Amino acid sequence: MTTLRQRLVPYGLMGPGLLWLALFFVVPMFFMAWFSVSSGSLEAGWSLTWTFSNYTDAISNYTTQFGRSFLYAGAATIFCLLLGYPLAYAIAFKAGRWQNLMLFAVIAPFFTTYLIRTIAWKTILEDSSPVVSFLKTIQVLPSDGRVLATSAAVIAGLTYNFLPFMVLPLYASLERLDLRLLEASKDLYASATQTFFRVTLPLTAPGIIAGVLLTFIPAVGDYVNATFLGGVNQSMIGNVIQAQYLVINDYATAAALSFTLMIIILIAVMLYIRFAGTEALMGDEEEASA
Amino acid sequence: MTLWQRLKDNATLYVGLLVVFYMLAPIAVIALFSFNDPTGKFNFEWVGFTTEYWANAFDNQEINDSLWLSIRLAFFTSLGATILGTLIALALVRYEFFGRKAANLLIVIPIATPEVVIGAALLSLFVYASASLGFTTLLIAHIMFSISFAVIVVRSRLIGFDRRLEEAAADLGASPLTTFFKVTLPLLLPGIAGALMLTFALSVDDFVISNFNAGSSVTFPLYIFGANQRGIPVQVNVIATMLFLVAVIAITFVILQQRRAEKLVEKRADDDNKASVAIPI
Numbered sequence: 001m002t003t004l005r006q007r008l009v010p011y012g013l014m015g016p017g018l019l020w021l022a023l024f025f026v027v028p029m030f031f032m033a034w035f036s037v038s039s040g041s042l043e044a045g046w047s048l049t050w051t052f053s054n055y056t057d058a059i060s061n062y063t064t065q066f067g068r069s070f071l072y073a074g075a076a077t078i079f080c081l082l083l084g085y086p087l088a089y090a091i092a093f094k095a096g097r098w099q100n101l102m103l104f105a106v107i108a109p110f111f112t113t114y115l116i117r118t119i120a121w122k123t124i125l126e127d128s129s130p131v132v133s134f135l136k137t138i139q140v141l142p143s144d145g146r147v148l149a150t151s152a153a154v155i156a157g158l159t160y161n162f163l164p165f166m167v168l169p170l171y172a173s174l175e176r177l178d179l180r181l182l183e184a185s186k187d188l189y190a191s192a193t194q195t196f197f198r199v200t201l202p203l204t205a206p207g208i209i210a211g212v213l214l215t216f217i218p219a220v221g222d223y224v225n226a227t228f229l230g231g232v233n234q235s236m237i238g239n240v241i242q243a244q245y246l247v248i249n250d251y252a253t254a255a256a257l258s259f260t261l262m263i264i265i266l267i268a269v270m271l272y273i274r275f276a277g278t279e280a281l282m283g284d285e286e287e288a289s290a
Numbered sequence: 291m292t293l294w295q296r297l298k299d300n301a302t303l304y305v306g307l308l309v310v311f312y313m314l315a316p317i318a319v320i321a322l323f324s325f326n327d328p329t330g331k332f333n334f335e336w337v338g339f340t341t342e343y344w345a346n347a348f349d350n351q352e353i354n355d356s357l358w359l360s361i362r363l364a365f366f367t368s369l370g371a372t373i374l375g376t377l378i379a380l381a382l383v384r385y386e387f388f389g390r391k392a393a394n395l396l397i398v399i400p401i402a403t404p405e406v407v408i409g410a411a412l413l414s415l416f417v418y419a420s421a422s423l424g425f426t427t428l429l430i431a432h433i434m435f436s437i438s439f440a441v442i443v444v445r446s447r448l449i450g451f452d453r454r455l456e457e458a459a460a461d462l463g464a465s466p467l468t469t470f471f472k473v474t475l476p477l478l479l480p481g482i483a484g485a486l487m488l489t490f491a492l493s494v495d496d497f498v499i500s501n502f503n504a505g506s507s508v509t510f511p512l513y514i515f516g517a518n519q520r521g522i523p524v525q526v527n528v529i530a531t532m533l534f535l536v537a538v539i540a541i542t543f544v545i546l547q548q549r550r551a552e553k554l555v556e557k558r559a560d561d562d563n564k565a566s567v568a569i570p571i
Contacts, residue, residue, distance in 0.1 A: 010385035017374035017437055018396055024434040025400050028411035031418045083309050090306025098307075104541075105310040111537035112317055114495050115514045116530045119522065120316035123323060126334045163313065213402065221404025224497060228518070238406045238498075245410055245502065251417065258410040262403065269402045 029262070035255035042249040051252070058256040062240050066260075069237040072151065072226075073219035076158035080166040080215045081208065083159070088170035088207075092177075106167045114161065118228045121157050122148065125229070149231030157225035165214040173207025174200075213272055217265055237261060317534065324527035331521030343524040347532070350525050356513035357529065363425070363509060364493035367432040372485045374433070375440025376478070382441070383448040397438045408435060409502030416503065423505025431503045432496060436489040443488055447481025480548065487540065494533075 036054055040046035059066070091102045109117055124131055125147040135141040147153050177200065185195040201208075223238030230236075237257060244254035297304075323333055327340040348354055382393065400408065412431050421427060455477065459469040475482075497511035504512055514526060 010381035010387040013377045013381035017378040021396050024430055028415040031414040032411040035414050086302050086305040087309040090302045094303040102310055105313050111534045112530050113511055115497055115511050116320055117316050120319045123319055123334050217402055217404055221406040241406050258407045262407045
């Protein structure tokens with residue numbers, strides 16, 4: 001028999017934490033929405049004027065940066081998947097005594113500061129660096145070409161920085177794979193390629209989707225890689241939002257841009273949650289059976 | 291087995307090792323350039339070897355101040371987020387209640403939101419409320435984005451929790467509070483320690499959200515961002531390498547502890563099997 005008091009226990013436990021999230025995640029979204037349809041300036045103050053043209057202006061002025069963000073983040077996500085899947089597969093099935101070392105390598109970047117890692121790439125891709133000279137020697141790059149301040153550099157940086165977010169969910173889903181299914185497929189005369197595309201890949205789809213979301217979402221809003229590795233022609237929507245908020249102090253435009261970005265991503269996540277549930281993003285499949 | 295056959299069988303492993311090299315190369319570059327002796331103020335080109343900056347790692351007052359701020363911030367963030375997160379995890383795993391879906395959603399959505407949006411939204415709130423930006427706003431923001439991660443780590447530990455141990459304590463006459471502090475909490479400790487470490491690391495590393503809500507406070511990542519224009523001192527590489535080594539030592543220690551605990555559990559499970567008592571779960 002549960003008394004009212006007992007039924008209130010979970011609310012008491014969750015209360016403080018969820019209140020924090022409500023106050024400092026949900027409520028700020030409303031204020032951002034408020035700014036996005038306001039007009040004014042830092043000096044004169046801001047007032048709610050329901051200026052929806054903030055949105056149309058912001059989107060039409062920064063279509064290029066929006067497009068670039070989705071293009072770069074999309075490319076980085078594809079590269080992460082192409083690099084991450086073999087790595088996760090190798091760690092799960094082929095690594096043997098290398099397994100722990102390889103897992104360590106995946107999380108090692110987290111032990112150094114994000115900014116310093118990105119600056120390390122700047123060092124690697126500097127105009128006079130050995131890597132760039134090598135690329136010039138093998139004629140991949142013209143002798144006056146450079147790697148920094150190109151789209152390629154920004155995409156490479158994004159790929160590097162978000163690769164662990166792809167590998168970890170992939171590894172988790174590969175590790176759970178029932179190996180007997182692969183044997184069954186082999187017994188039924190499927191080739192290795194057939195087995196991979198018709199058994200392994202579909203069964204690890206939840207891991208792929210989680211990895212894609214966890215890579216794409218932070219990449220699309222990122223402005224660190226574009227700042228350090230790109231030039232003026234590589235600026236992404238994150239750079240614009242940052243500059244509008246912190247340099248130009250045009251809160252209305254900045255809020256309209258952030259809100260647009262948020263809504264696009266929210267729609268994608270909602271579709272995903274409908275499809276896969278919150279469990280895969282929370283890190284495990286089995287729901288609590290309390 | 292021919293060489294070709296062997297290459298083919300291990301192809302994925304070789305590709306995997308190449309990717310590992312890709313992951314570790316920048317870290318090696320950071321460590322290498324902590325021994326560089328740059329001629330100008332920019333530390334991008336290799337000039338010559340010196341241990342000078344390791345000897346004078348903490349000579350730069352600006353770096354020290356920012357590092358100290360980051361450490362204090364991360365300390366309070368990890369404490370706050372882990373306490374709030376553990377309580378949420380307990381509620382989610384242990385109780386059936388109305389609104390579970392909404393609670394799950396509120397925890398997942400911040401993870402699925404780009405940092406730039408979180409930072410911008412918080413700044414909107416602070417600007418609207420005319421709050422002065424500084425340590426307090428940073429702490430509010432850092433706890434906010436860390437809670438979800440703390441919940442996930444503690445939750446995964448709670449799901450594998452043997453509740454019979456708590457029942458045993460209750461059978462032996464322990465009050466719910468005694469049971470919590472003497473049984474539940476010690477068993478949860480690895481999860482809590484994991485959450486503390488993860489949220490500490492997230493806080494120390496955070497740049498984007500801090501960029502929006504720091505005001506004139508300068509955390510370590512914010513210092514690096516600012517210094518980028520005028521040249522980053524070699525000490526930054528030294529400190530980054532130190533932090534990396536500390537993290538590696540800490541994680542090795544945790545893994546070794548965990549292995550010991552797992553071996554202990556395996557041994558006990560074996561003993562249980564020998565007694566051939568089948569306990570229905």
